[in-house]
Amino acid sequence: MTKTRQPFRGAWIDNSLTNRARKILQDLPGYSPELEISIGKLLGDYRFNRDYLTSLEPNSDRLEHLKAVASHAKKLIEALNALPPDMASKLWYQIHKETNGKGPTLRPSHELTELDLIALICRSGEIELSRKQPDKRGMKSKRLECQLLSDIAALLEELPGIKVTHAANHALEILYSCRIAIKSDNPRRTVREYRGLN
Known part of the structure; x- marks a missing residue:
């Protein structure tokens, strides 16, 4: 069984701006160090969220892992059911003993075991993932970039003499200078669309 990706455990937040981005800000009327700090925080939040999205497994990988878990659970159930009755009794007794009575107990063969439930849960997960739309990590990432563009533009709109x-x-220049890729032939239109404006 292949291992799933390690879960995202957070990271150092990078609020840095490139020298080019600082120069763009410093040339604007009404520039202040506080503006640079605010934009740095927005960049840091974006990078953190982008790294989180990048760490997510595609639905196809998660589906394959669920199928593998269900398959192993089924094989283990079959192997346990093939044990002679006396060995099965000893096995379940030992499990019950080692887990202080919290483990599975011997049941009639026609009833569901914990492993049966695992298999059913995995199957439900397979169905759910199969019905979902194609992986949307890329779409979410693009939305993050549009949000960042909009948020930075909102800060700059507050400066005196700066038109929207x-x-x-x-x-957009700041994003490009910080090596953040976003496709936009018309930044103002991208901002308006993100904000839900016509």
């Missing part, structure tokens, strides 16, 4: 169109353009 220029704010969006400067925000």
